[in-house]
Amino acid sequence: MQLDAKKFFLAFFFFLATLIVLGYLYFDREQKQINQTINNSLERSVEAASLIVGDGYHEKVLASPPSEIEDADTIKTLTALAHAEGVEYIYTLVLDPQGKLRFTSSSARNSELSTGKNLTRFFDVYTPNTEMERALKTNKIVWDMKERADQWGKFRSVFVPHTTPSGKRYIVGADIEVGSIQKLSNAAAFKSIAMSLVMFIGALPFLLMYRNRLRQTADLLREEVEYATDELREVNEILETKVEEKTKELISQSFKDVLTGLPNRHRLQYDMDRTPYSALIILNMHNFREINDFFGIKMGDDLLRQMGHWLETLGLNPYRLSGDEFALLIETKQTDQELETLCMHLIHRLIDHPFNVAEESVSLNVTIGIDAGPNLSLAHADIALHQAKENSRHFAFYNSHNMVEEQYQANIALTSTIHKALNAGRIICYYQPIISMQTGRIEKYETLVRMIDEKANIIPPLDFLKTAQRTRLYPQITKTVIAQACETFKNRSEEFSINLSIRDILDSATVRFIEETIVSTDTAHHIVFEILESEGIENFDAVLSFTQRMKHLGAKIAVDDFGTGYSSLENILKLNVDYIKIDGSLIRNIAHDPKHAIVVESIADFASKLGAQTVAEYVESEEILKHIKTIGITHAQGYYTGKPAPMAY
Incomplete structure (x- = not known):
């Protein structure tokens, strides 16, 4: 056991x-x-x-x-x-x-x-x-x-x-x-x-x-x-x-575009990597954004589907890249002249073909970019497309000798510089004085943005804002300028103006930030928003809505560069502006050109009758200052009266 x-x-x-x-x-x-x-x-x-x-x-x-x-x-x-x-x-x-x-x-x-x-x-x-x-x-x-x-x-x-x-x-x-x-x-x-x-x-x-x-x-x-x-x-x-x-x-x-059912950009690249084609063509539809805005997004989507189907009926095997862009791959070897004939034939047939949008018949047109090899590239065709647009041509061929890619590389480098400057707090504000013609004293300042690069060089806005406007960095620059300027003037008595583009006004997040900032800093009663005359007229409803919101908070509105475009005086009246800033191209020659003097005097008289004040820009000499005073301009701004400079909070 x-x-x-x-x-x-x-x-x-x-x-x-x-x-x-x-x-x-x-x-x-x-x-x-x-x-x-x-x-x-x-x-x-x-x-x-x-x-x-x-x-x-x-x-x-x-x-x-x-x-x-x-x-x-x-x-x-x-x-x-x-x-x-x-x-x-x-x-x-x-x-x-x-x-x-x-x-x-x-x-x-x-x-x-x-x-x-x-x-x-x-x-x-x-x-x-x-x-x-x-x-x-x-x-x-x-x-x-x-x-x-x-x-x-x-x-x-x-x-x-x-x-x-x-x-x-x-x-x-x-x-x-x-x-x-x-x-x-x-x-x-x-x-x-x-x-x-x-x-x-x-x-x-x-x-x-x-x-x-x-x-x-x-x-x-x-x-x-x-x-x-x-x-x-x-x-x-x-x-x-x-x-x-x-x-x-x-x-x-x-590999498939959900909206049109066509092969998409990824499929296009996949096909180009595996099959030798002789040419790549990109087609960009004209004024598609306006069609979208007028008829609505749903109708715009239907128009894109119609466009894709029409290209298929021609036996062209199209791809949809994104938005209003389509692409075609050409397999058989063709000369530039043959490709040019093909594109013009396509454009003429497109113009003659009616598309139906909301029971209305519309005709379409396109701009075309062509890369004819030997190494086909979407980037090259896209460069050709932009060249065609810039030169107002129906189409353009990619040309490696045009140095466009070098410019794109420079744009990427500049974008990186802007990004670093934003993160490092090197986007700063300068302020240019605006004097009263009655007292000769500084009553206002215009806020002007500057960028400091990594070598401590001061970069003016003309050298970086245009690039920033093509990226998501631009709203950040606007918000930085708004925040700095309001912080600077929250304990000062002078008025200060800030330039806004139509892109700022159409961006609801930027407008919301502006409202919150001027209220929290208690600067709404002495801030002035400057709006370009041309942008205000072309996007009048959006600008009118914005100005009404800002004036309700106590802010003032100025029309910038007045006198250079074809103004709608009716729209100017509806905006109820507080200031009209007369463009420097009129002011520079006012003492020597009688025609310029007559235009400026007429603007001053027009503003006075509206109850608006006037600001003459680019006052660069004592002679100009004396001349604008005699014709009733209320304020002067320029290098003679004061250069832009930083200002402590």
């Missing part, structure tokens, strides 16, 4: 040790499977992203930054791919000329899309990362298994380098959050422990009842474990197959 008990306990401890070993082996197998699955997901993600956002995309955006719509479209596409693959982020980066890592595209979390917080946009700076830089410099795949932390979280990552045909280097990266990996590991450990415990509890009664069959029971349990492992393997293989199918489906969807 004692011998049987000893054998039983030996068998019992052998069984317990077996359970522990089997549990460990199961856990180790699961852990390796988890790591393999994670690495497979990362690899599939970067492979799919390379197809969707690849060489062609980088050739284009590094020559000409994408619009906000194109950037948002790329974010949404990569976000959908990240969700399908179960990774946290998919992105692409480049090294700028200063050696800084910059995003060229990125997916986003749902919370980032809804709030805008931590949302990564084109050319945002990323913190230095030696592994990313190693991938770019060595042109080799780098696995970052150190699970580093950054502002978005802690991740395991892979970085795959690529080089475009023109030699531009970029990486495609993907991240999986460490928390997700840990959860899977914990689940595997729990499964292993639970499986061992269940087998132990389930086997204990049989051990007590069938001591002499302990070995057979252990074998049976081992077989069950192996069977369960095989089942798990089969389930995992099924899941992997489904993920691959979903990825292929997503890539297929990402």
Whole structure:
């Protein structure tokens, strides 16, 4: 009896040790499977992203930054791919000329899309990362298994380098959050422990009842474990197959334009990378924004569908790029003359073809950009399109000798400089005095923006504002100027004016910021908003709504550069302006040109009868100052009366 008990306990401890070993082996197998699955997901993600956002995309955006719509479209596409693959982020980066890592595209979390917080946009700076830089410099795949932390979280990552045909280097990266990996590991450990415990509890009664069959029971349990492992393997293989199918489906969807059903920009680049074509043509519809505004977005979308269908009926196999742009690929080799004939034939047929919008018949026209090779590029065709627009031509061919790409590179560099200046507080305000002609004293100031570059050079607005207006940085500059000026004058008695563009007035977020700032600083009663005469007339309803809101708060309104355009006096009357600023081109020659003097005197008389005051700009000499005083101008501004200068808060 004692011998049987000893054998039983030996068998019992052998069984317990077996359970522990089997549990460990199961856990180790699961852990390796988890790591393999994670690495497979990362690899599939970067492979799919390379197809969707690849060489062609980088050739284009590094020559000409994408619009906000194109950037948002790329974010949404990569976000959908990240969700399908179960990774946290998919992105692409480049090294700028200063050696800084910059995003060229990125997916986003749902919370980032809804709030805008931590949302990564084109050319945002990323913190230095030696592994990313190693991938770019060595042109080799780098696995970052150190699970580093950054502002978005802690991740395991892979970085795959690529080089475009023109030699531009970029990486495609993907991240999986460490928390997700840990959860899977914990689940595997729990499964292993639970499986061992269940087998132990389930086997204990049989051990007590069938001591002499302990070995057979252990074998049976081992077989069950192996069977369960095989089942798990089969389930995992099924899941992997489904993920691959979903990825292929997503890539297929990402190649299709949802609105028109045509192949999209990603598909165009995919096709150009794999098939030799002789020419690429981009068509941009004329005045589509006005059609959208007049008939409504729904009718505008229908017009885009009609346009795409019409191009298909011509057998041209069109692609829709974005907004009101379409593209065509020409397969057979053609001379420039033949391409020119094709484009003119297309334009004439388009003008003659009626499109139906809200039961109205409209005709369309397009401007065309052509890249005839040898290395076709969306960026080159886009450059040709802009050249055609700038020269008011129907079409233009890309010409590598026009130095346009160099200008685009300069624009990118300037955009980076503006971005750095905003972040470093180097967008500042200068203030130019405006004197009263009656007292000779300074009664007002005009706020003028300046940028300080990294070498402490002062950059005037003409050198950077035009570039800023094409980017999302412009509203930030406006808000910076508003905040600084209001802070400067909140404890002063003089009036101060700020120039606003129609873009500022149409931006609801900027208008809301203006309202909140002038109320919080109590400056509404002595702020003046200057609006360009031409912009005010062309967008009168929007300007009228804005001026009414501001005057209700106590602010004043000035019409800037008055006298240079074809003014609608009726609209000027409706705006109920407080100041009319007479353009410097009229003031400069007032003492020597009788015609200019007559125009200025007429404006002064007109303003006086309206109850508005006048400001003569570009008063550069004592002679001009004396002359404007004799004809009734109320205020003077210019280098003779005071130069722009900074002012302490």
